[in-house]
Amino acid sequence: MESSDFIPNLAYDSVIFGFSGDQLKILLMEYHNTGLFALPGGFVKKTENLDDAVRRGLAERTGLTHIYLEQFHTFGNLSRHKPEVMKTILIANGHDPNGPMRWLLDRFISVAYYALIDYRYVIPRPDELSDSCTWYHVDQLPELILDHREIVNKALENLRENLDRKLVGMNLLPEKFTMQELQRVYEAISGTSFRRTSFQRKMLAMEVLIRHEKKYSGKAHKAPYLYSFTRK
Amino acid sequence: MESSDFIPNLAYDSVIFGFSGDQLKILLMEYHNTGLFALPGGFVKKTENLDDAVRRGLAERTGLTHIYLEQFHTFGNLSRHKPEVMKTILIANGHDPNGPMRWLLDRFISVAYYALIDYRYVIPRPDELSDSCTWYHVDQLPELILDHREIVNKALENLRENLDRKLVGMNLLPEKFTMQELQRVYEAISGTSFRRTSFQRKMLAMEVLIRHEKKYSGKAHKAPYLYSFTRK
DNA sequence: CATTATTGTCTCATTTTGTAACAATAGTAC
């Protein structure tokens, strides 16, 4: 990680949403020997588009390309600059805080993105400073460094606002899904519950769903249809 | 303007909306002797919050403080880096493009904000590189440098999305206004027209308006009430 | 075949929205 390749004082952070077991989850990194948790983030190369830097980082962290990404806010308060936190992390990783990684102690303005991905295909990979890169239920997050908690909150807020405007479900679910699964996604994001029949009527009225074959679960009841979204 | 005071490679641009004569307008700067138009922008000091940098710039450009501001996107494509444009501007202003202002030719990632302001109170002031800082109707903008046209489009898109979520009218109108004036604002932003009676019913149902005395225009018809928003 | 759980659809009441009508003015013309 060579400082001179990157735009100074500029970083990005990503809130990576996945859905499993009726729950909305996000990926968090845990730094070696510190118990500190953070959002996956990175830096922007001097000869790279901002969006591409984020996609590069996401690919490294999840193994996925072609990810649904939304930029939602840029965090630029001075209060987010806490060099002592980064110093702790560097020391815990055996780096000299006055060595070649010293630039990590600088002030960073961070452009925040959220990603929606199909949970099943992710292979979380920690980076060199981290032990783990793991899914956490959004309602049970550990304490996060710097302003990362605020970033998550703003991501959630934004995701909720987009729930009715964009086809959020499309990116969190497999290609084919049942109406119930789709409803669970909407409920997890909005934090409320919907009436089954109203939800079904609303979704079908949007005319973005294609109905496929039934899905036999082996359970003793009528089998639901599988649906997919019309446009890829 | 001393390069070393600022965060390198980071700028902001502002889309300043005002409303007058039933039209939505924005403030544009014209650079000396070039015929080039741009959004008012600036740079962030190393010891300054991002938001504060923007407020500082807005105050300089408009004379106003306490402005309604929304950050809406950060533009970070390589394609927005066109050093020859900035070079032209520097030369036209009698600066040496290899002199102390050379840093202006660097690549900049720009955080974009829009502001909503009461047109009447603005005293537009050009900066040192500009002849003018003038209002332009959003449908009749001159050609803009770099990606500033894209920035305006995205600002408009964002403003439209916020039209029903936030009290947009509050910031573009005087303290007291008629229902018709409010409707004109909504129509100018949305680009559509609304039925008078439905609009009135909708606004009153929101219960955010206080009705005041009537406004006598001197015209031969019933005088409309003046309204204000409940919360400041 | 009866039972159970769940699904897709339909029905009806309620609420919201679209549309037009109407009465109330504030001026002008006379």
Next chain:
DNA sequence: GTACTATTGTTACAAAATGAGACAATAATG
């Protein structure tokens, strides 16, 4: 003053959207 005009605030009714429940269909089980 009265008649007339333009615009406003409100009401009335139709149409559409939504909330809430009923109901039939069906995939398993015993």
